[in-house]
Amino acid sequence: MDNYLLQKSKLTEFLTSLGDVNLIAPVAANGTTRFELIENAAKAKLDLEDYTASPKKVVFPQTETLFAFRNKGDSLDIEEGEEIAPTVVFGIRPCDAKSFVVLDPLFNKDFEDPYYKKRRDATVLIGQACAEPTNRCFCPSLGGSPGGTEGLDILMTDIGNDYFLEVLSEKGKKLMNGSAGVCAAAAAADNAKKEKALEQSLGKIKRQVDLKQMHEMLPKTFEDKMWKEVGNSCIGCGICTYNCPTCHCFDIQDEGSTYQGRRLRVWDACMYPEFTVHASGENPRHDRSTRIRNRIMHKFTFYPNNLGHISCVGCGRCIELCPVNEDLIEILNKVRAINE
Numbered sequence: 001m002d003n004y005l006l007q008k009s010k011l012t013e014f015l016t017s018l019g020d021v022n023l024i025a026p027v028a029a030n031g032t033t034r035f036e037l038i039e040n041a042a043k044a045k046l047d048l049e050d051y052t053a054s055p056k057k058v059v060f061p062q063t064e065t066l067f068a069f070r071n072k073g074d075s076l077d078i079e080e081g082e083e084i085a086p087t088v089v090f091g092i093r094p095c096d097a098k099s100f101v102v103l104d105p106l107f108n109k110d111f112e113d114p115y116y117k118k119r120r121d122a123t124v125l126i127g128q129a130c131a132e133p134t135n136r137c138f139c140p141s142l143g144g145s146p147g148g149t150e151g152l153d154i155l156m157t158d159i160g161n162d163y164f165l166e167v168l169s170e171k172g173k174k175l176m177n178g179s180a181g182v183c184a185a186a187a188a189a190d191n192a193k194k195e196k197a198l199e200q201s202l203g204k205i206k207r208q209v210d211l212k213q214m215h216e217m218l219p220k221t222f223e224d225k226m227w228k229e230v231g232n233s234c235i236g237c238g239i240c241t242y243n244c245p246t247c248h249c250f251d252i253q254d255e256g257s258t259y260q261g262r263r264l265r266v267w268d269a270c271m272y273p274e275f276t277v278h279a280s281g282e283n284p285r286h287d288r289s290t291r292i293r294n295r296i297m298h299k300f301t302f303y304p305n306n307l308g309h310i311s312c313v314g315c316g317r318c319i320e321l322c323p324v325n326e327d328l329i330e331i332l333n334k335v336r337a338i339n340e
Ligand code: SF4
Pocket: 240, 243, 244, 245, 246, 247, 299, 311, 312, 313, 314, 315, 316, 317, 318, 319, 328
């Protein structure tokens, strides 16, 4: 597919040329970087450093109305979920784009989830290659890289005065139809600059973890005292799950009365005790050690066995944001040490 060169000074013009779409882009908010719907293309920032929250909510909102109802006495009005407008997520990191690929089979395997599907189909992902990976990143251990293309429709790489744009899918090609005029065609020398930039970024990644046979090793540690030690430190805050781009636990709740109300899907977290409590009061994951063990086994054993992907992309957010410094890489290293 085609490659383009976009002058940095033309970034706002490029975003405006994308047409009548919901533009979701990184913005600075309260000392963090968040992905928000922006009305003015000039508000999109690519020079922000730390992406605390992933844009997972674009395809899997934190709260989503599945339907609303009104009881009119002799009839019932049902209003199906929201209409989804064409959406562009601009500046998404390669690991976060890959997380959408990890989530896809969950919402499509045995039953096609219409709420997820309509959002996913309406969304085009323009990625930003990571020039300065954070000290928490370990995406290469999961098969990714600062210039990874999995899940992306277009990848932008900073090559100095310009961005190098690689069109990666039919969705990306269609989006570029109205925007190609803002860009120039890229030459072989530009491609060489891009390769060099990505090689330098890759060299800045400091952390790694060996995941060979991890899906088989984890079940063998099921009864190990290591989980008690790890669980003793955890305070069950759930930050690791809420900020993880691949975590996807949810609850269905009804709100309202007999006369009118709505059914919602809301994020939940397997790190909370209520997540598995039975109607009888029994809770099979009765303490934090069983819950953290489940979270990690789910990501590295159950999910790959059932859905074909490790449910982690190596973004490192759970490590950086945990208030008690639980470190996923150290836990996985302990699992390997117990097995060897
Ligand atoms: S488990 Fe941690 S490192 Fe892996 S994707 Fe989730 S937040 Fe990122």
